[in-house]
Amino acid sequence: MSAENSILAILSFWPSSGYDIKAEFEHKAAGLYWGMSYGSIYPKLKKLEEEGLIFPMEKEEEGRKKKLYELTSNGWGEFEKWLQATPAYPVVKDELLMKMSTWHEDMDSSVLISHLQARKATTEDILKFVKEWPTNGNSYISNYGMLSIRYAEKRLKTELEWIEESIEALIKDKLPTGQDPYGNTDKMMLRRREALKTLKENN
Amino acid sequence: MSAENSILAILSFWPSSGYDIKAEFEHKAAGLYWGMSYGSIYPKLKKLEEEGLIFPMEKEEEGRKKKLYELTSNGWGEFEKWLQATPAYPVVKDELLMKMSTWHEDMDSSVLISHLQARKATTEDILKFVKEWPTNGNSYISNYGMLSIRYAEKRLKTELEWIEESIEALIKDKLPTGQDPYGNTDKMMLRRREALKTLKENN
DNA sequence: TGTTGCATGTAATCAGTTACATGATTTT
DNA sequence: AAAATCATGTAACTGATTACATGCAACA
Structure with a gap:
């Protein structure tokens, strides 16, 4: 469940594509505490859209077309509910x-x-x-x-x-x-x- | 793959049952760096036995009967091959x-x-x-x-x-x-x- | 024009947990 | 006699990765 929430969390910063989310997990903030591959991200974006927590906003300007997703009001609600829930103690595999x-x-x-x-x-x-x-x-x-x-x-x-x-x-x-x-x-x-x-x- | 290796690693200490292995992951050394549930342990023990890396030695003395597994020579070989392989950098999910x-x-x-x-x-x-x-x-x-x-x-x-x-x-x-x-x-x-x-x- | 990087997606596979089922032994 | 703990195991499910497939845009 928490993998989906971490996607919502990233979208809370700004609307992002699947590719952007991967980049965020790879080189940025989120990458230090979480990870996820394309094979997880795209299906989850689809699922979150079906659940009405995010919606796609077809990109504006610039050369490349990408599909940015933005949180819906329910998405914000779900995200903030998750923030308030007691986090699980991290499981280490070293x-x-x-x-x-x-x-x-x-x-x-x-x-x-x-x-x-x-x-x-x-x-x-x-x-x-x-x-x-x-x-x-x-x-x-x-x-x-x-x-x-x-x-x-x-x-x-x-x-x-x-x-x-x-x-x-x-x-x-x-x-x-x-x-x-x-x-x-x-x-x-x-x-x-x-x-x-x-x-x-x-x- | 590494989950099986960590079972071999525990068996290197002494012959153990599935229950013992779980206990080791729960309260002991291994628990700080690894974790595993019964639903993983028993099927993996079975698989490792089929692969000829471990063998069951039906318990001796004491009241309760338990199925202790011991490493075969190939099991030791596999274990030590694993020890030598470069460990993956830990993936943190916090x-x-x-x-x-x-x-x-x-x-x-x-x-x-x-x-x-x-x-x-x-x-x-x-x-x-x-x-x-x-x-x-x-x-x-x-x-x-x-x-x-x-x-x-x-x-x-x-x-x-x-x-x-x-x-x-x-x-x-x-x-x-x-x-x-x-x-x-x-x-x-x-x-x-x-x-x-x-x-x-x-x- | 060929290579790299951007970009989206699926299918096959693997790895793991949860919940369930069962039963013996030990302790209270 | 009941409760706790020891002990083994399976089935259903969840979650995630890897490898593959595709194609456009930027750049050298």
Whole structure:
């Protein structure tokens, strides 16, 4: 349900086409907190039109023709109802963290370091964008929007700090000490070697 | 594809049942970076078994019977291949941030404050858990796992700081200044009032 | 004139959740 | 004896992506 609402939210800024909405999710404000592909956007625009929440206003001037959608009064109503509803706590799916949590001693830690370096590069790019964007002279950002940009900035900086610390710890082989009350690391390594031995025997 | 890999990853710790895996995603390490419901887990276990990556080992002792799954040698291979593949950059879907970015002046900001307070409460709970967990005396956390716990801790603390700053700014009505080179805020308010006027006329 | 970017859209597919159904064991 | 928790599973549904198909406009 919330994917449709985020389309309404984008249309609240100004009338937009499907293409514009995609761009907004790709390089702009909304992209930091949400994402969506054409295969979702166009069918949803159609659905929202059928529900009477938006209507198409065939474009004026300029070379290219595009189909801009604008909120109806019901659309505004729906949008503001959504704003007031308690937001769901974000569900995180972070493959790097998942991999790191299940990394083990028989794996080459330099691979994990290179995962961290890749993450660092992307995070730095996004941080650069987030810093420049509110003063680029042509993007619209409301005062409320600035609050969420501050969030992005803080969060990305913290992430970079952690990445650097972690790379450092891995290189110097000074990882923090975990907790293993039942000797699980050893058990795990035994299970693994046992399983891989079986593989050799079968080949 | 990665959902299956995260099941393999959990099984790498120790043989587990579908129920165990769910629990792991709910209250433990993995839950901070991933999530999954029974409706996904059981069919995936079946599929992984068919693919020869895991096999069931009917439970030993204890009262309840459960079906523990263990990695095969191919399962270990697949798991470690996955560990080495470059992780995708996490896709964030944060409804609170999306709402905040599109909040506007005709909406009661006390509602936004209460959204922030709800988020704060949940974040505090999770932070508390994350802090206690590595020293609870019975959970297994590898040294690599500790690195990712540090991430969670840092990130949650940063989030709390930002929430407090933001509540403060909203209460005192001292929001940071955004950027509005084409007078969009005014245009938006006009469009909105125009649309809502139409609604009144039709009722 | 060929390539890139703008622009809209659909069909096939994949991934996931919710709700339901069932039943055993443990605790109160 | 009832309630809670452990435990497994399926069917219906929702939601979203990928790949494909199409075509015009701008530009080099």
